[in-house]
Amino acid sequence: MIDSLCDQAAGKDIAVVGLYCDFLAQKEQSATSMLGAILKQLVTRGETPEHIREAFQKAKREFGGRGLRLSEMIEILKKAITSLHRIFVCIDALDELAPRYRLELLESLQEMVRISSNMRVLLTGRPHIDDEVMEYFSKAIRIPVTPTQDDIKSYLEMRLKRDATPKAMDAQLRADVMRVIPERISEM
Amino acid sequence: MSGRQQVIGNANSFNTLNNYNNIVNIDAGLDAERDQILRWLSPLEPQQRHEGVRTDRLDSVGDWVLENNEFRKWCDTEDGCVEPVLFCCGNPGVGKTYLR
Numbered sequence: 022m023i024d025s026l027c028d029q030a031a032g033k034d035i036a037v038v039g040l041y042c043d044f045l046a047q048k049e050q051s052a053t054s055m056l057g058a059i060l061k062q063l064v065t066r067g068e069t070p071e072h073i074r075e076a077f078q079k080a081k082r083e084f085g086g087r088g089l090r091l092s093e094m095i096e097i098l099k100k101a102i103t104s105l106h107r108i109f110v111c112i113d114a115l116d117e118l119a120p121r122y123r124l125e126l127l128e129s130l131q132e133m134v135r136i137s138s139n140m141r142v143l144l145t146g147r148p149h150i151d152d153e154v155m156e157y158f159s160k161a162i163r164i165p166v167t168p169t170q171d172d173i174k175s176y177l178e179m180r181l182k183r184d185a186t187p188k189a190m191d192a193q194l195r196a197d198v199m200r201v202i203p204e205r206i207s208e209m
Numbered sequence: 210m211s212g213r214q215q216v217i218g219n220a221n222s223f224n225t226l227n228n229y230n231n232i233v234n235i236d237a238g239l240d241a242e243r244d245q246i247l248r249w250l251s252p253l254e255p256q257q258r259h260e261g262v263r264t265d266r267l268d269s270v271g272d273w274v275l276e277n278n279e280f281r282k283w284c285d286t287e288d289g290c291v292e293p294v295l296f297c298c299g300n301p302g303v304g305k306t307y308l309r
Contacts, residue, residue, distance in 0.1 A: 057251025158294040166299030
């Protein structure tokens with residue numbers, strides 16, 4: 022989805038940024054560092070905005086480069102996106118973020134979306150965080166994701182093609198794999 | 210006369226070289242500051258994970274989402290005329306990460 026949005030945004034004043042949450046990185050992935058990663062991607066796009074450079078120099082003077090607090094990060098981010106026509110923020114696997122940080126991040130996004138009408142947010146996650154997301158974004162558009170039969174078949178074909186020991190499988194087994202797995206998945 | 214020309218010539222090339230060096234140094238200084246700023250903003254490197262997903266993704270899988278009306282509206286509609294938040298939810302392993 023990030024790539025499709027990027028293709029669409031190419032050449033326009035539209036930024037597409039992506040964040041991936043990971044159980045194994047729960048400690049590092051705080052709301053602040055996640056929002057910081059959005060800024061990082063914006064800074065990488067072009068010149069460093071003056072207000073970010075100033076904030077950095079100030080932090081450097083004050084405490085040898087102390088990090089930003091969440092509220093400061095939100096303010097800087099809000100300012101950084103005002104010059105854009107639109108920004109798409111895509112956050113994958115929100116459920117993998119530590120619960121405390123997840124709520125902080127949702128709250129921050131809620132505030133930013135309210136103020137910045139040029140911001141769109143795409144979240145993906147498991148159904149159990151549905152209530153949480155709805156609490157912050159009661160009108161969010163929900164798209165349930167389930168693979169189509171064609172998706173499953175394409176994936177299986179790819180995996181069979183890349184099988185390291187193809188001779189271990191005869192044509193019958195191959196046919197069974199292609200038939201049974203898609204059937205079972207659609208029963209899930 | 211020709212000796213003087215020579216000197217000016219040399220001086221000029223020296224200047225050019227010097228200017229060039231200055232430019233390089235300023236650029237290097239800005240780059241170093243930029244790297245510091247990037248590190249200061251966040252230790253996370255989501256681009257790396259994105260490259261991994263891009264490489265492993267199977268083309269055409271999940272394309273139905275891109276055709277989905279709700280998704281298209283969310284992408285294309287002007288600001289203020291569409292709900293800005295889209296939530297794709299699904300069980301583990303259904304391929305949410307790998308939607309193109």
